[in-house]
Amino acid sequence: MSEKMPTRALCVCVMSTVSVTVTMGITLPFLALVLDSWGVDPWINGLSAASQMIAVLFLAFFGPRFMARFGTKRVIGFGLAGVGLSLALLPIFPNVWIWFPIRFLLGFSSELVWTAGDVWINQLAPEKKRGRIVGLAGFFQHGGFAVGPILLAFLGTDSWVPLYIGIGIVLAGLIPLCLTGAAATFDRHESSARIFHFLRIAPGLMIAGFMFGLIDSAVLSLLPVYGLRKALSPDLAEAMLSIFVIGAMLGQIPMGILAERFGARKLILAGACVSLLCLLAMPHLITDAVMIFPLLGLLGAGLGTFYTVALVDMGRRFKGGSLIGVTTSFMFLWATGAVIGPGISGLAIELGGPDAMPYTGAVLTLAFIFLLIWRLRKDDT
Numbered sequence: 453m454s455e456k457m458p459t460r461a462l463c464v465c466v467m468s469t470v471s472v473t474v475t476m477g478i479t480l481p482f483l484a485l486v487l488d489s490w491g492v493d494p495w496i497n498g499l500s501a502a503s504q505m506i507a508v509l510f511l512a513f514f515g516p517r518f519m520a521r522f523g524t525k526r527v528i529g530f531g532l533a534g535v536g537l538s539l540a541l542l543p544i545f546p547n548v549w550i551w552f553p554i555r556f557l558l559g560f561s562s563e564l565v566w567t568a569g570d571v572w573i574n575q576l577a578p579e580k581k582r583g584r585i586v587g588l589a590g591f592f593q594h595g596g597f598a599v600g601p602i603l604l605a606f607l608g609t610d611s612w613v614p615l616y617i618g619i620g621i622v623l624a625g626l627i628p629l630c631l632t633g634a635a636a637t638f639d640r641h642e643s644s645a646r647i648f649h650f651l652r653i654a655p656g657l658m659i660a661g662f663m664f665g666l667i668d669s670a671v672l673s674l675l676p677v678y679g680l681r682k683a684l685s686p687d688l689a690e691a692m693l694s695i696f697v698i699g700a701m702l703g704q705i706p707m708g709i710l711a712e713r714f715g716a717r718k719l720i721l722a723g724a725c726v727s728l729l730c731l732l733a734m735p736h737l738i739t740d741a742v743m744i745f746p747l748l749g750l751l752g753a754g755l756g757t758f759y760t761v762a763l764v765d766m767g768r769r770f771k772g773g774s775l776i777g778v779t780t781s782f783m784f785l786w787a788t789g790a791v792i793g794p795g796i797s798g799l800a801i802e803l804g805g806p807d808a809m810p811y812t813g814a815v816l817t818l819a820f821i822f823l824l825i826w827r828l829r830k831d832d833t
Contacts, residue, residue: 453789458576464591464628465576468528469569470596471625472535472562472734475618476532477600478607479539480504483555492548498794503552504559505669508787511563512647515783516776518564526574527564530628534561536622543612549644566593567783571776574767580712583764587708591758594701598694655829656717657762661782661819664758665789667727670797671696671751674809681806682738695745696752698715703753707760714764721824724817726750731814735807759786 480501487497518527538558542551569589579586607614651658675696679689710719730751737743762782770778800808 462576462585464631465569465572466578466592466734467628468532469565470592471621472565473593474595474600474622475535476562477597478604478614478618481601482609482614487548496548498550500551500555502791503555505787505791507556507559508563510560511567512780512784513781515564515567519571519776520773523627524568527568531561531564531623532626536619539615539619543615567780570763570781574775574781577767582767583708583712586762586764587705590704591701594704598697598701610779646777647781647784649779656784656824657765658782658785659820659823660720660758662763662785664755664784666793666816668755669790670793670813674794674797678806692748696748699749699752700756703756704760707757708764711761711764716761717824717828719761720758721821723754724821726754728814728817728821730754731810731817734810739795764811
């Protein structure tokens, strides 16, 4: 690939993926609040949200074939159309059970955009600037998740307007795709998501995806609950989640730049150590209105390292169809962790009290640190 920066194509890719992250930032809390207002049991509400994440698991089987046949740009277009269709169907069929297949389509389509976008960014990024480009893209993508709840606060939850706004944002994301040429297609065999193959040749990257999904989803879903269980005000408990997301967003660019200079495993190890210290300190600082915010921001940045650095390393080590395969496998393991994480943390809170949530995350992070150290030592021998 030429080292010339394909600026237009990169901007188009980022704009399209950000349209989905903003929309998800609006719709995920909106749909949960709507179902709650209907009197739906919390476990059904949670299962409805989980149907979106479970759909991501199917991406490993269909996503690589789509990208190999149609190219990443067209797949992003298909995904955006699927997201728009899903959002349009939700107010037409206001029924919790009908929403299950609709939200499944919504989850599959949005993740199709996200994964194809990651592959396309890595495909376009010049080698010497890969880290900063991936970091900059991650900054805007995470920022989209942060903007969503802010928009929802202004739009309210008393009408379907947030969904209509989401449809408009997604349709706007389709427009930039017409401004650039087609992305490359890949060999179909090489593009398959051979999960066990990539676990064997890149275990650190694959486990990083699983751990990121496991811990990040647990924090995102239960951090406000943890704050309330520790007798914090509802406003402060919700603000904690915003600071965590902002920390993840701000950490993207520095981590991307560092990924250009240092090995991926060492950086992921550093992020895991920072995350471990933050999780261990959380029960002691949770009631400190000053210290808890930088702590949560640092935790978000530490966990975000897993994703950003892993993506940079995948682009460095894998090319062509193999890049699709390893990225899709990574996302499959991330989704697996994201499905399991909230359940583990919720069970920990029920059995051991609220502080069991960060301590459970700390134990899991410590196990990941031992794995990384073992891999580093094995490579040195």
